[in-house]
Amino acid sequence: MNEQKLKNGFKELFGTTVFGFVRQQRLEKAKQLLEQEQISVSEASAIVGYSNFSHFAALFRKTYGYNPSVYRKNKNLSSLEYPSIL
Secondary structure (H helix, E strand, O other): OOHHHHHHHHHHHHOOOHHHHHHHHHHHHHHHHHHHOOOOHHHHHHHOOOOOHHHHHHHHHHHHOOOHHHHHHOHHHHHOOOOOOO
């Protein structure tokens, strides 16, 4: 199977690109870390593989509609609806 067929099949099956899927999983893991752990936002971003904190914060805000620091302080935000990045 060539690379393009694999990418197209993945997108058809999961509704997003491989990169988009991985990014979504990383952000979801960061969100869980902020809910469950007593760690800083910068620690959570590093754990899920973001070396640039401001890039992580911007993606988190774009995905969930609020800053990760606000989310960490107000964990009840997890029940709110958030915009889709897909």
